[in-house]
Amino acid sequence: MKIWSTIKKDIYSLYVHIPFCEHICFYCDFAKVIKPKNDESINAYLDKVDNELSTYNNKFNSLKTIYIGGGTPSCLSNDQTTKLLEIINKHVDIKNIIEYSIELNPESVTLEKLKIYKNYGINRLSIGVQTFDNNLLQKIGRQHNNKKALEAIELARKAEFNNISIDLMYNLFNQTIDNIDVDLDYIKKIKPEHISWYSLIMKENSIWGKLKYNKPENDELFDEYVNKGLVKLGYKRYEISNYSKKEIYNSVHNLSYWKSDLFVGVGYGASGFEKIKDKYYLTQNVGNVSKYEKTFEIVEENDLYFQIIMMGLRMIKGIDISDGLNKQAYLHFKNQINKNIELGLLDLKDNYLFCTSRGFDVLNEILLTFL
Ligand code: SF4
Secondary structure, three states, rough: HHHHHOOOOOOEEEEEEOOOOOOOOOOOOOOOEOOOOHHHHHHHHHHHHEEEEHOOOOOOOOEEEEEEEEOOOHHHHHHHHHHHHHHHHHHOOHHHHEEEEEEEEEHHHHHHHHHHHHHHOOEEEEEEEOOOOOOHHHHOOOOHHHHHHHHHHHHHHHHOOEEEEEEEOOOOOOOOOOHHHHHHHHHHOOOOOOOEEEOOOOOOOHHHHHHOOOOOHHHHHHHHHHHHHHHOOOOEEEEEEEEEEOOOOOOOOOOHHHOOHHHHEEEEEEEEEEEEEEEEEEEEEEOOOOEEEEEEEEEOHHHHHHHHHHOOOOEEEEHHHHHHHHHHHHOOOHHHHHHHHHOOEEEEEEEEEEHHEEEEEEHHHHHHHHO
């Protein structure tokens, strides 16, 4: 048997997808549907999630993180939220979970709901702010304004959440450096522990993608400006698009993706990375909200190593090449790695392989040399 298939890997993370949204944003291509008016459809969906989780009995013993994403998990009513969290409790021993996150949209945050999250052990909120500029919010099809975003963050603090992440986007249409300055000013005031600040991605299946809109070509300019601005405010970049006030606020769940750890995804549209009988699989729940099934795509050895390199180099710290599968990936791609080190794009120190600052700017080009 090959070494790569015998290395032990446990499931550390669980992703639960809630696909309901009150409205559809123009840029979005996530698995989502408009929230049904009747409770039955939502309850039926939650029952399906319950059934799906039952199929993982005994496989969640090493689970460290749970992430409820969407869609818009916060658009569930209080009763639906309680039902969802009870279901998760039934399958997971919450006391072993170190990071339990839920995504919120500002317009559906209430103090009551936040208290429910807190009671069920959720300890991290990820709030979809996107920008604090009201004109831009309207242009991208969001329902909230900056006042709502501030209120949501204030309520979260009132409910004693001390690990709040906000999602922001840059390179939106007609967005200028002045807009970024406004966002940075808000950040200075509200001091979230964590920030994910992504460039707009134009996906084919989004409303804008279908209209064949082209994305503005200013990524590099914004990327550098955002990075400098956040560093000035005391944030540390630990992944291409993610920053935190202190290392303890780095997202453990997202790090598990970048470290190519195994994770289970449940719910319509969710994906996962699983190991079954010495083989690795990418899973994808396909179908629709009322009927979906899990598909399994085998990950071959070369693809697995490429995934480890591709995801791992997104982290500033890089890849621990002394560790299990990472070591195999390093040995597999040693020639390409050495060439990139010679070019000053990658570096290797204390068993970590990472991008130099020049390498970070051309990560996609580096990855092409591994294909
Ligand atoms: S971006 Fe979020 S809130 Fe907007 S449609 Fe997509 S999943 Fe729903």
